[in-house]
Amino acid sequence: MENRIFQIGVIASLLVSIYFIVRYFVRLYLTKLNKEVGYLMQIIPPKYQQEDTNSRGYRFAVQRFMDNLTACISKFGYERASFEIHADKDSIRFIVWTSTKKIQNLIKLNLFSSYQDRVQIKELDEDFLGKFVERNTQIVEYKQKKHFIYPLMDLKDFDSVDPVQAVLSSITGLINDEKAVVQVCLKPTKIEKLIIKKAKEHFRVGKSEINWSTIYFEKFETYFAFLIPFFPIAILKMLSGIGRSNSQYDPVLLLPDSDPRKVTIEKDELSDFSNHLAEKYKTPFNSVIRVAVSNSNRSEELLDGINQAFENLKTETQNKLIKKEKGTLKELKQRFIFPVDNIFPxxxxxxxxxxxxxxxxxxxxxxxxxxxxxxxxEHYVVPEIPATKSVKRRDSKSDLYLGVNKSRGKESRVYLNSENRKRHLVITGQTGTGKSTILKKFVLQDIDSRLLDGVKRGLLLLDPHEDFFIDILERIPNSALNSKSLIAWDTRSEDKYFGFNPLYSVGMSERDIDLVVDSNFKLIEKTIRRSNPKNGMGATGKPMLINAMKTLMVFQNEWLRVNGHTTENMKLVSKYAPTLLDVKSIFSSEEIEQTILSFIPIDRYEDLRSFWHETLPTYKESKNWPEIKQGFDNKLSQILTGILLYTFGQSENSVNISSIIRNSKLLLVNLASQNIGEEGMSLLGSLLMSKVWFEAKRIKSDERNPFTVYADEFQNFANSDFATALSEARKFKLELILAHQFFRQLPDEVFHAVMGNVKSKIYYRCGIEDAPVIAKELQGKVLEQETVEVPEFNANVKVGEDVFSIYVSQERSKNLSNEQVEEYVNKSYENHAMSKEDVEKLINSRRNWFVEGCQSYLQPTASEQ
Incomplete structure (x- = not known):
């Protein structure tokens, strides 16, 4: 009877074993039949790493990535993934294959989080492994030498040894059709507590190690004991195990003192080993490591190099990887992982x-x-910095479209809202990076919103290039051709000229006149210093210029006071208002000087009285007076020549800046240096900016509309007015959008105003000198090295405390032909400009009017009759 029971037990055990064997091979067969296509993506690392990630911080990112990966994959059961390095003669790429789209998305989020968005991800359609063919491919697989419970090299050793870097070195320099791949396929699993327990017991006893047989025979003993004949033994064994788990069981105590395994193990050493086991238990993956080389006559050499890299994954007391066997191409392409059965291992x-x-x-x-x-x-140079929701929303038609923010594989349009526009915008970047392109887009958006949508926002464009000016006109809407709101001030004509008189002062108070004189002098002095950097206007030239300008400006209002503010007299003084040309005349002609001064109650103006009655007579009595006078004339002649002679020679302004601002008109000015010279471009642009700033402050608060000044290469016009405007313009609804190349171009006061008062900044590729400042402005999200390698039409933006990157597409297509643009420019000349001949007549007529006593009626002077 007992024999029969024993036989039944053995047969039952065999049948159970056969069942599990068959079940495993059925699972294996079905797994191999599975032809998942999967999803591929490429992880693109940055060219440069942040300083704080160079060792410990970077190691933490690596560790956090894989730790998080365990959790996210486990959420979807036991889906598998494959992490791979692909190499050919052209590139080396980091690839991730996933069995489902959900896992791919989770890994994406995990990567962005772990690496703080300093990675880029590109989804792929073509599988690189499809290029491998059986006859030219050699594949090897790696396995742990010891039981898997014993760890490989710890992450703390990462500072001295980086196996991935060694692998990359070994697969660098492939030639012709050579290809290589390193594949790590993984799938979440679980580790039995029995393994952890046995590993600890063996380590405690002489630091011995377990192997597969230790665990299997422990299992076999348990399974066998539960057969019917040995059931009482099984119960006793189970109770014994429970007793041991609830006691302070120490296997060392069972050993005799003479046993060499009875050694003392430090508490810290035991704790460290236990921590390793706990980590293994917490985040385990079933994994297969494969290496394949294709189309190479030096396959063994390449494989040996990779093998040497994996050899670094060991220490004296820990596990290591060894080449186990040759793999198959089918399993490589399938990213195959064998099913696991703990009962049949x-x-x-x-x-x-x-x-x-x-x-x-x-x-x-x-x-x-x-x-x-x-x-x-394959790497990227500049990171894609995600934008916040606040800049992805357009709240009004005045919001400026900046460009496309690319982040985490998605694209979003981003905007500069009206509130942020009030705090100005400065664009910085080298030539050819895209500054002008984005500036054109901004100008055209404001033109469209004004002419097509009726938004009450005017603008002034100061263009030192000419191409910018023409490009804008070629892209304006058709409605602009007949609009009185858009004025094109072109300086290309050699026959007709717009007029601008910075000394026109009818209706100004003495305080306003003093402000204008001071600003005009600084701008003229700055221009003169371009050719005479040491002296500028000189010790004598400065008081002569300041007092001459103030005298000519005071004269206009005093003349009206004497002769009456009638309509006829207003027209007359406007027609013959003194200009910068008359600054020279007042010192050249006694008649003109006496006529001008005769209308001014000199005792009411102490500064003028002091100059004309004390300082100037001293100059004239000096034997150096001819040289002083000649030097003064020569310096003014630098700015009163060519086109500027005919521009500054006109008494009336061709365009009323005050009206432009009040009525939200659009004024485009071509200041190209090839037309008016570098000094002329700088002076005229600076005077126009100064005039805008002056007029904006004079408008009552309840009558103000937003007005934007656009200035490309604004360092040419940068002066103290710019610095003041940057800090104060907001309350006058004056907004500045400025572009320049590098910080050293800016005067110190303007640079500090830009850094301190400009809320929004766009940084294209910059030079090495500016990199530290820009990297700091971008809050470290872009490194110094990256700021000097930003690709064309890409930029980094700071709006308040928000930092993000943008891509700016090419400018929009032309709307008007060259003929239509020229026709429109000629129309602007007809409406606002004066011919060369008429300007020359006006200059002579004005001089004669001064000489003949500034008569107060509109009749031809003797020279005109």
Whole structure:
């Protein structure tokens, strides 16, 4: 009877074993039949790493990535993934394959989070492994030498040894059709507590180690004991196990003192070993490590190089990787992982290279390089910085469209809202990077909103290039052709000229006149210093210029006071209002000087009285007076020549700046240096900016509309007015959008005003000198090295405390032909400009009017009759 029971037990055990064997091979067969297409994506690392990630911080990012990966994959059962390095003669790429789209999306989010958005991800359609063919491919697989519970090299050793960097070095320099791939396939799994328990017991006893047989025979003993004949033994064994788990069981105590395994183990050492086991238990993956080389006559050499890199994954007391067997191309392409059966582990143990790795061990086998030492590694130069929701929303038609923000594989349009426009915008970047392109887009948006949508916002464009001016006109809407709101001030004509008189002062108070004189002098002095940097106007030239300008401006209002503010007299003084040309005349002609001064109650103006009655007579009595006078004339002649002679020679302004601002008109000014020279471009642009600033402050608060000044290469016009406007213009609804190349171009006061008072900044590629400042402005989200390598039409933006990147597409297509543009410019000449002949007549008529006593009636002077 007992024999029969025993026989039944053995047969039952065999049947159970056969069942599990058959079940495993059925699962294996079905797994191999599975032809998942999967999803591929490429992880693109940055060229430069942040300083705080160079060792410990970077190691933490690597570790966090794999730790998080464990959690996110486990959420969807036991889906598998494959982390791979692909190489050919042209490039080295980091690839992730996932079995489902959900896992791919989770890995994306995990990557962005772990690397703080300093990675880029590109989804792929073509599988690189499809290029491998059987006859030219050699594949090897790796396995842990010891039981998988014993860890490979710890992450703390990452400072001295980086296996991935070594792998990259070994697959660099492939030639012709050579290809290589390193593949780490993984799938979440679980580790039995029995394994942890046995590992600790063996370590406690002489630091011995377990192997697969230790665990299997422990299991076999348990399973066998539960057969019917041995059931009482099984119960006793189970109770014994419970007793041991609830006591302070120490296997060392069972050993005799003479046993060499009875050694003392330090508490910290035991704790460290236990922590390793706990980590392995917490984040385990079933994994297969494959390496393949194709189309190479030096396959063994390449494989040996990779093998040497994996050899670094060891210490004297820990596990290591060894080449186990040659793999198959089908399994490589399929990213195959063998099914695991804890009851029937033989096949995996003896016939596969599959092992169990913790997330930290896997992070040593696959991570982005800490530094890009090889240009073959596909990388990006400048990070894609995500924009906040606040800049992705357009609240009004006055919001400026900046460009496209690319981040995490998505694209969003971003805007500069009306509130942020009030705090100005400065664009910085080298020539050819895209500054003018984005500035044109802004100008055209404001033109469209004014002419098509009726938005009450005017603008002034100061263009030192001419091409900018023409490009804008070619793209304006058709409605602009008949609009009185858009004025094109062109300086290309050699026959007709717009007029601008910075000394026109009818209706100004003495305080306003003093402000204008001071501003005009600074701008003229700055222009003169371009050719005479040491002296400028000189010690005598400065009081002569200041007092002459003030005298000519005071004269206009005093003449009206004497002769009456009638309509006829207003027209007359406007027609013959003194200009910068008359500054020279007042010192050249006694008649003109006496006529002008005769209308001014000189005792009411102490500064003028002092100059004309005390300072100037002293100059004239000096034997150097001819040289002083000649030097003064020569310096003024630098700015009163060519086109500027005919521009500053006109008494009336061709365009009323005050009306432009009040009525939200659009004024485009071509200041190209090839037309008016560098000095002329700088002076005229600066005077126009000064005039806008002056007139904006005079408008009552309830009558103000937003007005924007656009200035490309604004360093040519940068002066104290710019610095003041940047800090105060907001309350006058004056907004500045400025572009320049580098900080050293700006005067100190303007630079500090830009840094302190401008809320929004756009940075294109910059020079090395500006990189530290810009990197700091961008809050470290873009590194110094990256600021000097920003690709064309890409930029980094700071709006308040928000920092993000943008891509600016090419400018919009032309709307008007060249003929239509020229026709429109000629129309502007007809409406606002004066011919060369008429300007020359006006200059002579005005001089004669002064000489003949400034008569108060509109009749031809003797010279005109």
């Amino acid at each position: 033989f096949y995996n143990l003896f016939f596969t290279s599959q092992g169990v790795y913790s997330s930290r061990e896997l992070s040593m086998l696959f991570h982005l390089p800490q530094t890009i030492l090889n240009s073959n590694i």
